[in-house]
Amino acid sequence: MDPFEILFSLIICLLLSSVKSTSSDSPFLTKERLAEIPMKFLNMAQRPEVFDWMVNIRRTLHEIPELGFEEFETSKLVRTELDKMGIPYKHPVAITGVVGYIGTGKPPFVAIRADMDALAMQENVEWEHKSKIPGKMHACGHDAHVAMLLGAARMLQEYRNDLQGTVILVFQPAEEGGGGARKMLDTGILENVDAIFGLHVSSKYPIGTVAARPGPILAANGFFDAVIKGKGGHAALPQTSIDPILAASNIIISLQHLISREADPLDSQVVTVGKFQGGAAFNVIPDSVAIGGTFRAFSKDSFRQLKQRIEEVIIRQAAVHRCNATVDFEADYRPFYPVTVNSNRLHDHFQTVAENMLGSKSIIELQPMMGAEDFAFFAEAIPGYFYFVGMHNDSKGQSVPGHSPYFKVNENVLQYGAALHAALAVTHLLGGPATLSVQKESLHDEL
Template identity: 40%
Template structure:
């Protein structure tokens, strides 16, 4: 058969699987599990993969799963990864399959990613004799806390792997569209922890205290000048404070205030300069308010940097499935992913799969929103993309 024929067949077979995949996704959505607690989720995934006759290994890096599909001929090993954990968010979608675990929600679409990869495994299991090599399916826990990738690598998930591919659903991109690019596609992620110390006392007598809340307010505003006045506007960077904790009562000025934040960047030069830059601003602004500030800077994961050759292979697999008009050049996202750690070990590529409403429809809620909803039409398409990619890279292009 011609190459176009096998791609079309993968898409048709994925569409035939859609009802089964969507049902599985909804079950995961109904019973989400937080990072490092994905026991039931992992057991459901392992059961599906075992039924396909794959070589399944559980408890890889926590509750991660590695499943190998060996082709009919020897060859290289191509890996595909999906993340499986949920978020500590109270769901407010009103969906009939809303979370039954209060305060836990698949608000980032990892249930979608998992179902997509299971679909790809089922498609490829049907055509394993056409594969010259091995496909490794990696189901990763604890992505939301940026721990799972490193744990799985340490447990050998990438041993023998030659290339790796992954995806993330994108609710601001309509279902049916895909965005990709060579090079950096997602930012590096770092964490900051800042403690501000003053002198506590009665809220009615601020002159007898040293107020860390006022100092912290100035620090939060001052940190934005690290981006706006110390970094080139051509070098993207973000500093956001996400938590502030201080005080015990409305009429007490506390002695301590603790805050945490996230730092995003692409340039290694910008990233390397952030610890000193943030410490200087926090410490000296605090001093101006008679307080002391201490900064802990925690480097977490590098940028997601797509190998140009692998991104080309991915683009080649996607284009015939959706056409030129639906394959978009991605804009780099200041979101981040610990998939970056896999890419540090082996070449690969990551792409954004549209999961949002069609153009002209009401705008969808974004990732990590309690109102997050996906267009489930993205699931069979994602499975078809992964399966087509594997057949492109390992197959004889006939099915």
């Protein structure tokens, strides 16, 4: 063979080898390629075999909504999909919960979480996959959350041999008032876990954006029930009765004074009475009335003080009207939720991952809200980070917020949630925000 032909052949072989080593099939879960990981996962989540599969899961779950600690069919679907992917898991955890494991099975550990429960609400949206269970509806997007976490699991499992640690998949029951996170935490599922990430879809923010911030983002939330007892009688003879309805009405007004006249205007607090039950006839003063509601605050001290004053106001105002009152707060099935606080360290990590995936203009600074989220139990035990994934689309008309019978999910959001779950977990295992910052700086220098 001519020497030039030999040299030409060698050059071709080297070029082919170079192309092969940098192909899309080569491992990308490395520190050297860290900044590429978020976009790589988004591209994977957009593939029809992944995206369409997530859509199908979400629609299947939407048809079979289940309330807190009753997510048996939902849990069964999750376990079926994990089995198909060859992902080991624990079940049951906190009655219906499922915890999956991808990677080495050894430290470091990072967790990503989805809630599974629906709401006691009749769906008023007419579409092919409307709820088949009367009086129950996925009106807060938890069906989408489960689909996203399964989507992340599918992508992570594809690269399980490249993971430098273990990703824990937390499929949690009973977020809507049942405190499922606390029950899962009590089982020890997060022992030795370095961080946990959670998300929520939001119709407030545009599709393709995320909203987050460090520190307190959602309020502590508690519940109260009270029974005000008087003396029943005829409406025409109020002097012979002790009217619990009048007493309860004054109690409700006085409870609002706790916010307007006792709370610091710069310290956000809310008291809402959402239940008032008593009486069965127009002309009868009942023996008793039941009221109930929630109270919220952004600090433990404010929350504790508000709880104390609610009890004092109810009992003493009842006494002013010659009634007796009892007040019940926390129950095992309805625990207090602490303030949801995002780790400052994980915020830096989230910002870098989200920017690499979506661009800096797609990251919105979240304003603290008085809503509550039981992810707070996780974030109270270990460093946690909770964020919102936008799904509003102007071309599809006005979006309806969660907890509405007209709530709808823009299914395009599934790709973003799944990709963020996977990217946040993997990059955290590879070194977290410090490594990401170094990688980002080095890439900037190269440009």
